[in-house]
Amino acid sequence: MKRILFVPAVAFSLFLASCGGNDTKTTETEATPETTTEAPAAEPKPGADIPGINDVAVTDHIELTGNDELKFDKTLFKIKAGQDVKLTLKNIGKMPKEGMAHNVVILAMGTDVQAFGEAAVTEKAADHIPPSMASSVIAHTKLLGPGESDTITFKVTEPGVYDFICSFPGHFGSMKGKIVAE
Ligand SMILES: [Cu+2]
Known part of the structure; x- marks a missing residue:
């Protein structure tokens, strides 16, 4: 009986750990689209930064x-x-x-x-x-x-x-x- 209870506890702590991992990944995922958006600026047209x-x-x-x-x-x-x-x-x-x-x-x-x-x-x-x-x-x-x-x-x-x-x-x-x- 005790072993059966122990297993879910381990699983739960793994779940917490993976949550922490996910947080980090989420941050990376959010950063990726910004990088993609800026990518065309690597070959900017002249004056691309001029308003209008x-x-x-x-x-x-x-x-x-x-x-x-x-x-x-x-x-x-x-x-x-x-x-x-x-x-x-x-x-x-x-x-x-x-x-x-x-x-x-x-x-x-x-x-x-x-x-x-x-x-x-x-x-x-x-x-x-x-x-x-x-x-x-x-x-x-x-x-x-x-x-x-x-x-x-x-x-x-x-x-x-x-x-x-x-x-x-x-x-x-x-x-x-x-x-x-x-
Ligand atoms: Cu004049």
């Missing part, structure tokens, strides 16, 4: 406006690396060009945007494209007064994320965006 990037379609003609409130109407674009892309900027403001002009300057990856913007301030004769940082410029539009527009064609060879700014003094803080090249 999935809502932006690939284009070969970027069209944007700049206004007297120091804003571009759009700030995020997606293009194909290696493909010719047109870019049209229109200044839809009313203020005189002397104090309120706009351009688009597409900067090479890795460019210090702050440093570029600051260097541009004193380069009025060069339409605020600092010659000392010419190697950082992939392409740029003309500097536009009210109602003017300019279209350029450019190409980036490397997939990645490219900053663009308006380099008119004081504008790059708010007139900036990103071009993601896939």
Whole structure:
């Protein structure tokens, strides 16, 4: 009789032990889906971490406006690396060009945007494209007064994320965006 009672007791303690084991396994099981979810990030598309990037379609003609409130109407674009892309900027403001002009300057990856913007301030004769940082410029539009527009064609060879700014003094803080090249 005592032996019969003893056996279930052992079984019960084994049951407890296996419960402990299961707890550990449960934790591992929960961790696994996270790893799976992150797995595609091992080969992320350029700019995958930029909010809203999935809502932006690939284009070969970027069209944007700049206004007297120091804003571009759009700030995020997606293009194909290696493909010719047109870019049209229109200044839809009313203020005189002397104090309120706009351009688009597409900067090479890795460019210090702050440093570029600051260097541009004193380069009025060069339409605020600092010659000392010419190697950082992939392409740029003309500097536009009210109602003017300019279209350029450019190409980036490397997939990645490219900053663009308006380099008119004081504008790059708010007139900036990103071009993601896939
Ligand atoms: Cu501007």
